[in-house]
Amino acid sequence: MCDKTSLPLTAAHWGVYRTEVFEGQLRALHPFEHDPQPSAIGQGYLGVIDDSLRIREPMVRKAWLDKQAGANRRRGDDTFVAVSWQEAEQLVAEELQRLSRKFGNQSIYGGSYGWSAAGRFHHAQSQLHRFLNSIGGYTRSVNTYSLAAGEVILSRILGSSQFIHTPPAWQTLIEQTELLVAFGGMPLRNAQISSGGTGRHRAREALMQARQAGVSFVNVSPMRSDVASELGAQWLMARPGSDVAIMLGLAHEILRNNWHDSAFIKHNTHGFDEFAAYLTGKTDGVAKSAAWAANIARIPANEIEQLAKRMAESRTIISVSWSMTRQEHGEQPFWMATTLAAMLGQIGLPGGGIAYGYCAANSIGNERENVNYAALPQLVNPIRDFIPVSRISDMLLNPGEQFRYDGQTLTFPDIRLIYWAGGNPFHHHQDLTRLREAWRKPETIIVHEWCWNASAKHADIVLPCTTPLERDDLMITPRDRYIVKMNAAIPAVGNSRDDYEIFRGISRHLGVEDVFTEGRSSSQWLEWIYQQSRSLAKKTGIDLPSYRELCQKGWHETPFPEPISDVFSAFRQDPQAAPLDTPSGKIEIRCDAIASYASADLLPHPAWYEPEEWLGKATEQLPFHLISSQPADKLHSQLDHGPISRSLKRNKRTPIWIHSCDAKRLGIADGDTVRVHNNRGACLATASYDDERLPGVVQMSTGAWLDAIEQADGTLLCRHGNPNTVTRDYATSEIAQGPTAHSCLVAIEPHDAKTPVEAFTPPRIV
Ligand SMILES: Nc1nc2c(c(=O)[nH]1)N[C@H]1C(S)=C(S)[C@@H](COP(=O)(O)OP(=O)(O)OC[C@H]3O[C@@H](n4cnc5c(=O)[nH]c(N)nc54)[C@H](O)[C@@H]3O)O[C@H]1N2
Numbered sequence: 049m050c051d052k053t054s055l056p057l058t059a060a061h062w063g064v065y066r067t068e069v070f071e072g073q074l075r076a077l078h079p080f081e082h083d084p085q086p087s088a089i090g091q092g093y094l095g096v097i098d099d100s101l102r103i104r105e106p107m108v109r110k111a112w113l114d115k116q117a118g119a120n121r122r123r124g125d126d127t128f129v130a131v132s133w134q135e136a137e138q139l140v141a142e143e144l145q146r147l148s149r150k151f152g153n154q155s156i157y158g159g160s161y162g163w164s165a166a167g168r169f170h171h172a173q174s175q176l177h178r179f180l181n182s183i184g185g186y187t188r189s190v191n192t193y194s195l196a197a198g199e200v201i202l203s204r205i206l207g208s209s210q211f212i213h214t215p216p217a218w219q220t221l222i223e224q225t226e227l228l229v230a231f232g233g234m235p236l237r238n239a240q241i242s243s244g245g246t247g248r249h250r251a252r253e254a255l256m257q258a259r260q261a262g263v264s265f266v267n268v269s270p271m272r273s274d275v276a277s278e279l280g281a282q283w284l285m286a287r288p289g290s291d292v293a294i295m296l297g298l299a300h301e302i303l304r305n306n307w308h309d310s311a312f313i314k315h316n317t318h319g320f321d322e323f324a325a326y327l328t329g330k331t332d333g334v335a336k337s338a339a340w341a342a343n344i345a346r347i348p349a350n351e352i353e354q355l356a357k358r359m360a361e362s363r364t365i366i367s368v369s370w371s372m373t374r375q376e377h378g379e380q381p382f383w384m385a386t387t388l389a390a391m392l393g394q395i396g397l398p399g400g401g402i403a404y405g406y407c408a409a410n411s412i413g414n415e416r417e418n419v420n421y422a423a424l425p426q427l428v429n430p431i432r433d434f435i436p437v438s439r440i441s442d443m444l445l446n447p448g449e450q451f452r453y454d455g456q457t458l459t460f461p462d463i464r465l466i467y468w469a470g471g472n473p474f475h476h477h478q479d480l481t482r483l484r485e486a487w488r489k490p491e492t493i494i495v496h497e498w499c500w501n502a503s504a505k506h507a508d509i510v511l512p513c514t515t516p517l518e519r520d521d522l523m524i525t526p527r528d529r530y531i532v533k534m535n536a537a538i539p540a541v542g543n544s545r546d547d548y549e550i551f552r553g554i555s556r557h558l559g560v561e562d563v564f565t566e567g568r569s570s571s572q573w574l575e576w577i578y579q580q581s582r583s584l585a586k587k588t589g590i591d592l593p594s595y596r597e598l599c600q601k602g603w604h605e606t607p608f609p610e611p612i613s614d615v616f617s618a619f620r621q622d623p624q625a626a627p628l629d630t631p632s633g634k635i636e637i638r639c640d641a642i643a644s645y646a647s648a649d650l651l652p653h654p655a656w657y658e659p660e661e662w663l664g665k666a667t668e669q670l671p672f673h674l675i676s677s678q679p680a681d682k683l684h685s686q687l688d689h690g691p692i693s694r695s696l697k698r699n700k701r702t703p704i705w706i707h708s709c710d711a712k713r714l715g716i717a718d719g720d721t722v723r724v725h726n727n728r729g730a731c732l733a734t735a736s737y738d739d740e741r742l743p744g745v746v747q748m749s750t751g752a753w754l755d756a757i758e759q760a761d762g763t764l765l766c767r768h769g770n771p772n773t774v775t776r777d778y779a780t781s782e783i784a785q786g787p788t789a790h791s792c793l794v795a796i797e798p799h800d801a802k803t804p805v806e807a808f809t810p811p812r813i814v
């Protein structure tokens with residue numbers, strides 16, 4: 049075999065690879081030679097690029113095409129008809145025209161949340177939003193499933209959600225930090241990916257260097273595996289949902305012993321006294337002491353006391369995982385962690401302060417300059433309607449109803465058409481029984497996909513798109529130091545098209561082709577994006593090679609920043625001269641805005657609220673807390689049908705990790721099939737013993753393609769193991785309206801192992 053470094057490059061969220069093709073077939077993906085810790089996720093492509101699940105022609109659902117009565121009820125369980133591109137474009141154009149004329153463009157939901165692929169130009173949502181804006185706009189969505197509650201609360205208390213992406217950099221942590229306390233851990237499985245592409249996996253190497261440099265770690269989590277075993281972390285095995293209580297217990301101990309930094313609190317924060325009155329129990333008669341917290345978290349009080357002392361004595365970083373925002377009152381963990389870090393007074397000191405989610409992505413902690421690279425312009429959306437992203441079922445089921453979001457009163461629009469490209473709502477949304485019901489409301493649903501997953505099966509019109517392996521693109525993202533010219537490895541499979549070409553075709557039928565394309569071909573857009581990015585980089589003092597040079601070499605590495613500065617250091621030194629973008633210019637421990645708009649049961653400072661679903665309220669009927677966290681073997685539902693993901697299933701289903709004592713009490717052996725259920729639905733899974741966890745806490749990874757059948761009570765049972773059949777579709781609070789997948793109680797019982805799995809069966813096609 050020839051020198052692999054001469055093979056063409058491609059890039060994905062989970063890494064950069066060199067592609068090897070033999071007789072037109074993808075034969076191998078070789079990890080990028082500059083990546084010390086390549087991810088196996090990419091190997092998931094092998095064998096599925098042109099398998100039986102690949103969508104090769106435009107498809108229209110039969111009952112919808114025939115305008116049958118009750119056609120919408122058959123979404124997700126219907127036959128498809130293959131049509132030509134000409135027919136498909138015409139159908140889409142006519143539906144967009146008909147419904148926007150009758151109900152206005154706000155009746156088109158184009159939020160289209162999802163990770164799609166990594167290339168900067170062929171980013172499906174950017175393409176869709178630009179297209180919809182060229183025909184008068186759409187109802188959009190705001191915030192993410194990842195950490196909506198974190199984004200909104202940080203905008204309020206620090207003035208920007210961008211602080212999520214600027215924690216103390218790894219190198220500073222290695223050189224300066226003494227103690228890293230990680231609430232929700234820092235699972236390296238999640239650091240395999242980074243939105244927009246990953247040139248070099250850095251998290252493991254950085255953490256190992258930190259360990260060698262003498263940094264101590266504490267893992268506050270129901271699961272030991274949330275911090276890599278090599279780091280020798282102290283483990284506080286806390287109940288899920290109890291983190292804010294633990295942080296309050298730590299704060300109480302710090303205040304009681306006078307270990308807090310009064311100068312920092314005075315100069316750099318707003319409203320501490322009101323919070324302190326809550327902390328000590330002056331306002332509600334309950335002191336949030338270590339003993340109080342220990343009782344909630346079910347960990348020893350002296351461990352909280354000792355940790356408080358260590359945190360006050362050491363150069364300490366508090367890391368809070370994004371998972372804690374995806375639970376009831378998910379705003380509070382980030383608010384309280386920021387308050388605790390402010391009390392320690394190390395925010396803005398090198399190697400101290402706060403990090404919002406080390407290892408939630410490879411980019412968190414990566415040393416790099418903040419360059420704002422260019423992207424495909426979105427044009428202007430004249431429609432004002434929007435929803436917080438996870439309120440989709442609420443919107444579809446309750447048109448015209450009012451709801452509250454961060455101080456605004458908004459109204460759900462009446463959606464008649466859904467257009468989705470680059471996301472899988474039947475993977476990502478909670479309570480899929482409810483989503484399926486809501487999904488029946490719109491008249492038309494259009495999806496761009498390359499494989500027959502549940503969202504494609506639930507559409508009326510499916511337009512087959514290419515994968516990144518079939519197109520040229522650019523990996524260029526502010527979150528990674530590598531820039532990669534991606535090259536198509538193989539031609540488009542079947543009659544699939546790039547999302548750009550699909551929209552070009554439809555826009556031609558609507559008379560807006562020039563608006564959509566501005567006369568540029570794909571390759572002209574690539575060069576345009578690069579040239580714009582090059583000018584932007586220049587302004588930050590970074591010289592990028594010419595486009596020709598980049599194409600010749602294939603990749604470019606931007607310099608490691610020296611020195612590395614902490615985003616809070618100027619603010620720390622002089623908050624008057626370098627204020628935060630909050631009303632007080634300071635860290636808002638008390639938030640006056642929230643105080644003015646929130647209902648009486650929400651306090652104006654961080655607080656602990658007992659969740660409705662957590663172990664504290666477990667019953668005989670619902671004894672387990674289910675954590676449905678990110679999968680190690682894939683990105684969400686992407687490549688679930690590929691060889692890497694399939695190899696980690698057991699008996700073709702998602703493993704559910706359970707303490708052996710819990711399982712044995714139920715008569716469940718390792719490897720048995722179980723039914724995980726509550727009143728929202730059920731899924732099958734394969735019991736897998738793991739005793740390095742808090743008993744009562746079970747865990748399933750997300751990402752199994754939905755394989756749903758209806759149970760007697762009308763709720764869905766997924767035979768493959770999609771946990772969103774049982775999670776709750778409930779908002780964090782009126783502050784952010786974020787999703788709460790991690791607050792979920794379930795029951796588990798043995799089930800017939802022979803129940804078939806049909807997730808990877810394509811629909812009937814005529
Ligand atoms: N229970 C539970 N649910 C969760 C979570 C949880 O922790 N627990 N986590 C949530 C989080 S944080 C997130 S971010 C979401 C993720 O949810 P999603 O981002 O919706 O999940 P993906 O599987 O990445 O979906 C991307 C889709 O885009 C398609 N695609 C890839 N490339 C292209 C392309 O070039 N063009 C087009 N048109 N399509 C393409 C893929 O085939 C795939 O179907 O899930 C959320 N759901």
Ligand SMILES: Nc1nc2c(c(=O)[nH]1)N[C@H]1C(S)=C(S)[C@@H](COP(=O)(O)OP(=O)(O)OC[C@H]3O[C@@H](n4cnc5c(=O)[nH]c(N)nc54)[C@H](O)[C@@H]3O)O[C@H]1N2
Pocket residue numbers: 193194195231232233235237238239240241268269270271274286287288289290291369370371372375405407408409675676677678679680681682683684790
């Ligand atoms: N391989 C891979 N990596 C990914 C993704 C993927 O799909 N695959 N998805 C990416 C995306 S979109 C996102 S948003 C990030 C998400 O990153 P995170 O939100 O950090 O991910 P999770 O895996 O949901 O949760 C991390 C850990 O939090 C712990 N946890 C859950 N609830 C609690 C709690 O109440 N208290 C405490 N102390 N711990 C708790 C769980 O044990 C879990 O292992 O991951 C990204 N990384």
Ligand SMILES: [Mo]
Pocket residue numbers: 192193194195
């Ligand atoms: Mo996410």
